Amino acid sequence: MLTSFRSAQQTWVFTKNNKDIPVGGVVDFVVDPDSGIFAAIWVKVMDGLKLLSPQDIIRWDEQQIVIPDENDLSNPENFLRIQKIIEKEVPIIGSPVFVKEEKIGKVYDFAFDTISPRILTLLVRSGWFLFGTERIIPQNRIIKISKKGIFISDNEIKTAEKLNLENEVVVPSGR
DSSP states (O other): EEHHHHTTTTEEEEETTOOOSSSSSEEEEEOOOOTEEEEEEEEEEEEEEEEHHHHHGGGEOEEEEEEEEGGGGEEEGOOOGGGGHHTOOOTTTOEEEETTTEEEEEEEEEEEEEOBBBBEEEEEEETTTOOOOOOOOEGGGGGOOSSEEEEEEOOOOOOOSSSSSSTEEEEEEEO
């Protein structure tokens, strides 16, 4: 299922045997900056934050994530296989987006597929609220995700007057 970061933040996590009471809610994702693939999902539970491996998900739809058991949620210190990714993790939302050294805006959302959780498109906003533009940057244009920001390929930056759907879509913001 295709969804976005902002939509996924409202998703409850249930266990296979108890679909009436959620064990937690999705808060954020651990994204590998080298590949854009989700290494884990941060889930808010009663006693804090836990990590969920995407491989442990039985079903993920618009309303819920279903996992085999509550024990599939791990404390971050016990999730050893992704410690290196967590150490170099970069927040995607709010990251500046650059073409070469020119900043073109900031990420305000991103789209992904729940089956193979990885970033598919970045939704980038630039300018002021009603007078700005929004761009949809496909994953194949992402060159590098770093602490400085997200760098995309040097394709021509389209404006509302020069729209090319193969590279990116620009729409006025403030809908």
